[in-house]
Amino acid sequence: MSQATVPVPQPPPPAPEAGPVVALHNVAVSFDGPPVFENVSFSVAPGETRILLGPAGVGKSVLLKLILGLLPPLEGSVELFGNDISHMPEEKLFPLRARAGMVFQEGALFDSLTVRDNVAYQLIQEGVRDEEIDARVHDALRFVGLEQTFDLFPSSLSGGMRRRVAIARALINQPELILYDSPTGGLDPVTCETIIELIVKQRDVRATPSLLVTHRLQDAFTLCTHRYDSEQGRMVPLPDGQINRNTTFLMLNEGHLIFDGTLHELTHSTNAFVREFLE
Amino acid sequence: MAIQSIERTAKQVVLTVQEYSLFAARALMNLFRPPIYWTDFLIQSDIIGFGSLPIVILSGFFTGGVLSLQSSATLSEFGATAVTGQFVSLTMIRELGAVLTGIMVSGRNASSMASELGSMVVTEQIDAMRALGVDPIRKLVTPRIFATITMLLFLTIVADAFGILGGAAVTVFLNHQNGTQYFNNAYEHLALPDIVQGLVKPLVFGYIIASTGCFYGMRTTGGTEGVGRSTISAVVNSSVLIIFVDFLITHLLLSLLPA
Numbered sequence: 001m002s003q004a005t006v007p008v009p010q011p012p013p014p015a016p017e018a019g020p021v022v023a024l025h026n027v028a029v030s031f032d033g034p035p036v037f038e039n040v041s042f043s044v045a046p047g048e049t050r051i052l053l054g055p056a057g058v059g060k061s062v063l064l065k066l067i068l069g070l071l072p073p074l075e076g077s078v079e080l081f082g083n084d085i086s087h088m089p090e091e092k093l094f095p096l097r098a099r100a101g102m103v104f105q106e107g108a109l110f111d112s113l114t115v116r117d118n119v120a121y122q123l124i125q126e127g128v129r130d131e132e133i134d135a136r137v138h139d140a141l142r143f144v145g146l147e148q149t150f151d152l153f154p155s156s157l158s159g160g161m162r163r164r165v166a167i168a169r170a171l172i173n174q175p176e177l178i179l180y181d182s183p184t185g186g187l188d189p190v191t192c193e194t195i196i197e198l199i200v201k202q203r204d205v206r207a208t209p210s211l212l213v214t215h216r217l218q219d220a221f222t223l224c225t226h227r228y229d230s231e232q233g234r235m236v237p238l239p240d241g242q243i244n245r246n247t248t249f250l251m252l253n254e255g256h257l258i259f260d261g262t263l264h265e266l267t268h269s270t271n272a273f274v275r276e277f278l279e
Numbered sequence: 280m281a282i283q284s285i286e287r288t289a290k291q292v293v294l295t296v297q298e299y300s301l302f303a304a305r306a307l308m309n310l311f312r313p314p315i316y317w318t319d320f321l322i323q324s325d326i327i328g329f330g331s332l333p334i335v336i337l338s339g340f341f342t343g344g345v346l347s348l349q350s351s352a353t354l355s356e357f358g359a360t361a362v363t364g365q366f367v368s369l370t371m372i373r374e375l376g377a378v379l380t381g382i383m384v385s386g387r388n389a390s391s392m393a394s395e396l397g398s399m400v401v402t403e404q405i406d407a408m409r410a411l412g413v414d415p416i417r418k419l420v421t422p423r424i425f426a427t428i429t430m431l432l433f434l435t436i437v438a439d440a441f442g443i444l445g446g447a448a449v450t451v452f453l454n455h456q457n458g459t460q461y462f463n464n465a466y467e468h469l470a471l472p473d474i475v476q477g478l479v480k481p482l483v484f485g486y487i488i489a490s491t492g493c494f495y496g497m498r499t500t501g502g503t504e505g506v507g508r509s510t511i512s513a514v515v516n517s518s519v520l521i522i523f524v525d526f527l528i529t530h531l532l533l534s535l536l537p538a
Contacts, residue, residue: 068410091414098412108407110399122411125418169411 019082020045021177021209022067027076029062035074036062037255044177044211047246049203051220052213053259053277054252060213061105063252064179067211068102069093081176098122100177101170105185107162109154109169115141116150119169140168144198160191167198178202178210184219196222197235203247204228217278223247224263251277298498302416303490309421319422327388327423328430332437334383339438342375343367343445351454360456364464367446368439372469372477376439378525381484384431385517389492392423393513396496397506405497420493428485435481472536480528484521491517 020043028038036059044050054060065071066078069085077086080096088096109118117124119140120133128136141147144164154162163183170178180199184192196219202208204227214220222235224243229236238244249266251259253273259266269275309315350366396419399405408415443465451458495513499505 065406070406070409090409094409094412094414097410100410102407102410104403104407104410106403108403110404110407111402121408121413125411125413 020079021048021081022211023079024063024067025077025079027066027078028074029059029066029071030074035255037252037257038075040076040252040257042250042257042260044209046209047207049210049212049223049244049247050250051223051247052211052250052252053215053217053220055277056215058252058254060215060252061181064102064181064211064213067179068097068100098173099175100179101173101175102179103163103166103170103181103183105181107154107159107166109162109165111154113153114150115146115152115154115157115165118154118165119172121169122173136172137168140172141165143171143201144168145194158191160187160194163187163191163195164198167195167202171202174206175208178208180210180212180214182213182215184214184216192216192219193222196226197228199223200226200235201228203244205230220249221263253277299490299494302420302494302497303486306416306420306424306490306493307486309417310425314417315425316418316422319418320425323422323426324430326391327384327426328433331384331387331430331434334387335380335434335438336441338379338383339371339376339441340445340448342379342438343371343442343447344449346370346375346442347446347449348453351450351456360454361460362464363446363450363454363456364443364461364466365468368443368465368469369473371439371442371446373473374477374525374529376442377435377477377480377484378521380431380435380438380481381488381521381525382518384427384434384485385488385492385521386514388427389488389513389517390510392489392492393496393499393509394506396420396493397499397509398503400497400499401502401506415497420489420497423493424486424489427489428482431481431485431488432478435477439477472532475536476529476532479532480525483524483528487520487524488517491520 023043025041026038027040029036040063042050052060052063062071066073067080069078069080069088069090073086077084079085081099083096085093085096109115110121113121116134116137119137120128123133123136137150138147141150144167146161146164146168149157149161149165154165157165167180167183183195183199187195199210199212200223203210203223212220212223224247226235226237227244228234243263248262249259250257251266251274258271259269259274261269266274267278269278346367347363351360351363354360354363354366396405399408399419405415408418446465447458447461450456450461492513495509495516499509501508
């Protein structure tokens with residue numbers, strides 16, 4: 001109850017002159033058949049967290065891959081950090097991708113490398129000194145609460161631990177954008193909460209713009225209604241009636257973006273599918 | 280329906296050839312542009328070169344032995360068993376050393392490349408690598424191609440040497456002929472075009488093995504079943520391609536450098 005009197009620190013709103021980190025304009029994607037989705041347009045502003053909702057198989061993961069140029073769009077354009085990457089050659093995409101972090105659905109850790117080498121993969125390729133790599137890997141693993149796994153191989157980790165190592169790998173180079181692909185999918189409720197807490201921590205402590213794909217409404221609402229308390233070192237609920245202003249929603253269904261707005265707009269939407277999804 | 284099916288298959292074949300050509304060319308170009316991942320090259324050289332040594336030695340030795348057995352049986356009808364050494368050494372160096380080693384290494388390494396890279400594709404590790412800003416072709420494919428080309432050259436030389444030794448063992452211990460005569464005959468009739476032919480082939484075969492193995496691995500779809508399909512395609516296509524290209528190289532080199 002006393003939380004209501006505590007002033008709630010909100011991440012600073014993005015500067016109005018700053019352009020979007022990601023912008024999609026009338027994008028369509030197809031794999032030798034009818035489009036997976038079409039006419040999809042939205043953007044992610046600096047400091048903003050966007051939650052992409054939708055039923056399984058609607059193309060949410062495809063959309064994330066599209067943003068990093070891992071897949072080309074059939075139509076429309078994709079802008080990443082102000083660069084149109086729709087038809088950019090692969091070699092020119094690598095430096096742009098290195099500025100972003102992505103957490104894959106199953107973690108996608110390199111199974112022949114230790115946790116240390118997985119987390120440090122980008123730093124090793126950049127030729128960073130071993131001492132600095134070790135220090136930064138320890139920092140990243142401490143952030144996700146897995147410092148003890150430094151020398152282990154991914155095969156000896158649980159599903160939740162792998163997901164957290166993947167988050168550490170995505171965060172180690174201080175990315176300017178983070179893409180989370182169903183980071184809590186298939187995990188138990190306690191591990192889900194741990195991972196959502198990490199995402200909230202990254203959002204509130206470092207204010208990194210992000211796009212999170214999920215079909216778990218509970219996770220999405222937790223992100224909106226909680227903040228990270230650095231003093232307590234844990235995630236705490238926002239006072240009643242308050243939500244994180246920089247966390248907004250998108251919803252994909254049947255190949256179209258059917259919703260783009262705030263939590264309030266989502267819960268008051270008149271769209272039949274949105275209503276069904278929320279119920 | 281049948282015509283549509285043929286048309287679709289033909290388009291698929293042309294598309295595969297086009298994709299393979301672009302993939303193989305890109306991987307080859309990376310050999311001459313930094314960064315080159317030397318550590319990965321050395322690791323792959325150890326796996327491909329040292330790892331393949333036992334099978335190459337055994338297959339080379341027994342192939343030389345069989346050549347000696349077969350040739351001496353035929354040559355004895357003309358009283359020409361003395362040229363067994365020449366027959367074995369020329370056949371091994373010009374033809375069988377390179378082709379057999381190529382097929383052996385293809386069975387061992389093209390399959391492992393296709394299955395390893397295929398598993399990485401289906402578990403999104405390749406996408407993760409790309410997302411981390413690292414070019415998987417430069418990091419995974421180019422070192423494998425470079426290592427296979429280099430190691431296949433040395434493995435072919437080893438296979439040639441053990442093939443000639445196998446022929447000598449059969450000549451001396453089973454056919455009870457003079458070993459010095461065998462080696463003299465084997466050495467004296469060797470000419471530069473024979474050596475050139477024997478050493479050009481493994482360079483091309485190495486490129487075929489690694490590029491085919493990596494190509495099928497990198498285009499894997501369909502989960503673990505797809506990994507199996509990619510592995511089969513890699514071994515079958517690289518083996519057939521080796522034999523086909525061997526014919527072309529032999530024809531070309533015999534016109535350029537007649538024996």
